[in-house]
Amino acid sequence: MATGEGHKAPPYMMVFGVLAVLTVLEVLFAFTGLPKIWLALGLIAMAVWKAVLVALYYMHLRFEPTRLWVMALAPVPLAIILVAVVIKEIFTTGSGF
Amino acid sequence: MTPTTADRAPMAGMKVYNLKLGMWVFLLSEVMFFTGLIGAYIILRFAHPEAFAEPGVVLNVPLTAFNTFVLICSSVTMVKAFAAIEQGDQQGLQKWLLATILLGAFFVGVQIVEYTILTGEGFVPMAESYHAIARGAAEGSAVIGGPLYGATFYTMTGFHGAHVSIGVLCLCFTWWRARKGAYTAGSLGGVEIMGLYWHFVDLVWILLFTIVYLI
């Protein structure tokens, strides 16, 4: 029932390097004083990149059957729907007119 | 003593053994749980920008960045442990598990220190007694942000911390079993799902760190 077998050990240390570097970059980037929107986008992009690396290599999604990582993605749209709709709701509702 | 059915899967199913599937399914619900907490934070921040502060003003970014690094390291030691047992290396497994435990415990320790400092600066979850001041600012200087800031911060990081602590306990259990030689290259389900959980907690922190501390 071992599942690791069948693929040679993933580049764990390289991934670690990338994660570490990205973390440093994030912190530096956060204080560049760019417009908020660009900061947010850049930081989220880097964070998602790191998250994806962890999922693909450390959680082995890259070596799992397709159907498993399809299942793993299931909640993402729900999360987006919830946050997007509620933000739109609260954000576009001022106090009266 | 019901025999575990983890070793037979008549239909193709998910093409992974039950334990791993079960852990993944559980992680899906964890995703939704943190969606609720982080989502609430994002929503509230959009609704009341004035109740929150710019990065680094109240929160100690360097300290937490270091802590993030610690957690990433613990992920590496965890995969090392898994890689070790894949090769049937019992010693390696125990060694790396122990390292992971220590790093995880250290992360929680740093978080506790951080909490103590922050509460000292009046950055607390209780709405009525919230009076956070800028880091290093003199007592009684201008209050920064609002009650929602403290509430969301402690709820999110607190629940993540709880997940790490639980993870550490489970790791200790895994380590104890590893010492008794419970895992082999042929049966490492326990180690693998432990790893899945641990890396998930790491993954959540990567997002939390960015969203809460840097944006």
Add this chain to the structure above:
Amino acid sequence: MNWGDWSWMMPEGFSTFTAEVDSLYYLILWITGVTFFATEALLIYFIVRYRHKEGRKATYDHGSTKMEVVWTAIPLLILIGLGVLSKGAWDRMKIDVPAGAMEIIVTAKQFEWNATYPGPDGALGTADDFDVLNQIHAPVDQPVWIHLRAEDVLHSLFLPEMRVKQDAVPGRDIPVWFEAMATGDYTIGCAELCGIGHTTMNGTLTIHSAADFQAWASAQAEQRPQPQP
């Protein structure tokens, strides 16, 4: 018992919304009513017609895609149609407050409705505003724009005869409007559970003729600032 209570008619309404809302209601009532009787009749017919008898054998039939497409498409079209049909009414009732509306503030708190009127200067938020408790007074044939607010918990302003219902949310100022078409006394109710006294949180909506309203307003303005008991 009073058999009138079994009626499926909407109670009489006195605001400009009535026609729109009630006609939509009756449209849905017809659609659902017909569907209800058709399906239930069919159900009973099948039960009687095909109930077990010696030697009966059911037909071996896995279904027909054609029929299923039909009874998927029809409800879908009807329902979406209904949705589109109602958009106008909804926007009119909840979003587009007509110009020239008389503005008042209604503040809900446990367990009373507090209506604030502009004083002689005709502007809200000035010193000469006056309050009335558990009453709303408004002129007939003129839109009334209520700034609905709450002080403590959720309440819900329910004016059945005006076809108006809107939750009051602390921290939000929610626009509610209606235009009464007949003078008289109507109901103010709270439709959102708001605590122990929820049931007592009712009042009277009085619709005056334009002249009477002016008289009432100036009479009230006399005894401000202290609110009426």
Add this chain to the structure above:
Amino acid sequence: MSTTEQEMGKALDAGGHHDHHEIPWIRQYIFATDHKMIAKQFMFVSLFFLVVGGALAGMMRWQLGFPSQPMPGGMILPDAMMAPTPNGAIMLPEFYNSLVTMHGTIMIFFAIMPLLVGLFGNLLIPLQIGAEDMAFPRLNMVSFWLAVPAGILMLASFGVEGGAAGAGWTSYAPLSTSGEWTGVYLGQQLWLASLTILGFSSLVGSVNYISTVINMRAPGMTWFRMPLATWSLFVTAVLILLAIPILAGALIMLLFDQTIGTGFFRPEVGGEPLLWQHLFWFFGHPEVYILILPAMGITSEVLANRARKPIFGYHSMVLAIVGIGFLGWIVWGHHMFQSGMNPLLGTSFMISTMAIAVPSAIKVFNWLATLWKADIHLDVPMLHALAFVSMFIIGGLSGIFMANTPVDIYIHDTYFIVAHIHYVLFGGSLFAIFAGITFWFPKMFGRMMNEPLGKVHFVLTLIFYNLVFFPMHNLGLRGMMRRIYDFTQYEFLAPLQPMNQFITVFAFLLIATQVLFVINFFWSIFKGEKASENPWDSNTLEWTVPSPPPHGNFAEMPMVYRGPYEYSSPESDTDFLPQTTPPGGGSSGVPEPTPTPEGVEA
């Protein structure tokens, strides 16, 4: 092929292994890991809570039928609930609010949900897919033993200072954020804690169901050979898995607001009251389908079986279930049309709501078509299943009124809504539960339930039920608000008292009628006539094993050769054709499709 035989060999000695395995009494009945025993545990506990919920409803009905008149037997209740007067005790409004809240909470979370998911999920899933047990039997036990303390906490809250939670089962903030609004302090916190624990229990359960259905189907049990009951329970488990954590998060935030004084939902310190409603209904709407999907599945089973006819349009039935599973996530706003939510969202939520009505419509029409040219056996399970269909039609149609935003403005928060929810949850779910219990009773206890008594119970329940809840539509149309302690306070509602009395009288009769079911239930457990292996001539796997099935269910791993609804098939000389009968009824051959090699490995 050869691999398959190995599989069967494995299963064989596996089966043999734990048949001879002696299980200590306590592990067999108390801390049981056998899914059938856990199912029974869930059944008994939630039937008890069904009784509790009924009693609460009875007290509410008294207050509504005879406002502020001494309640018979009210004297035995503490003064915190009833105000004693010379001629009897009169209900206090705070107690009425607790009744409203706890009736809803207990019925939804502790009666209907555990009956559908805990009972039928545990009982049916492994049996219907041909598994020896759940994927994680010990987790399954944990799931039950988490539900018990949750229930105890919920009941205990009646006894604490300030009484039980009184902010409605939706517990809207800010009313629920502090005792100063409701007069309920500890009770509200117990309510939150209890639901959080229960949520974790449901979570553990659904992890189990999902893994089991995905990974443990017997050879040949392809997705489109699964019985609809299992399909609906599977989708339900997915909904629970993804919806409950959102509720848990919201509950915890609310608990913090109450205990340590955070400000998530408290506007006075800058919180967002509507955020609670968004989070709650984002969970709450999937919850609505959690409460009806399994009922639909059960109905499909019973209907096809007792009509001796293949279910009409099996595939579209499955697609409808899955479709509901998806659409259920984008309609939550229709609970909030009048909440002060940005009205611009109203129309989009109305359209999506209209769209989600369609899958339900499809199912109803397919059920009707299933009865067409069928051979309908009108025994108790079938009667209840038919009642489900006809009551669900009413509940579904009345939903269209409130989905329509302008009409909803008037009927929102009135008894029209109360009528609607009860036509779906009582007329729908509960009738399906009766159908399911009577249908699978022989499999659970090895005995049949008493038929005549069952019929009497059914007829009376159906009549009284409709006399209680149908008039509530009319009350709503007259403008009577829900959750209101004394409607006679309103001039325009006072004339409705006779109708409320009428409802109350039949509500009591309805409650009394349920005694018949309880009698029948317990009498049949001990004295009912012995049941054969397959009393209903059914096709699905659970009927190929003894009643009740042994620990480990299947002596040898079953092979599945066809869909579950092959009734009256020309292939067989009887009017049914079990899924396990090989093609041509011959000896065990190759199931098509043969389980793929990678299927049997791992």
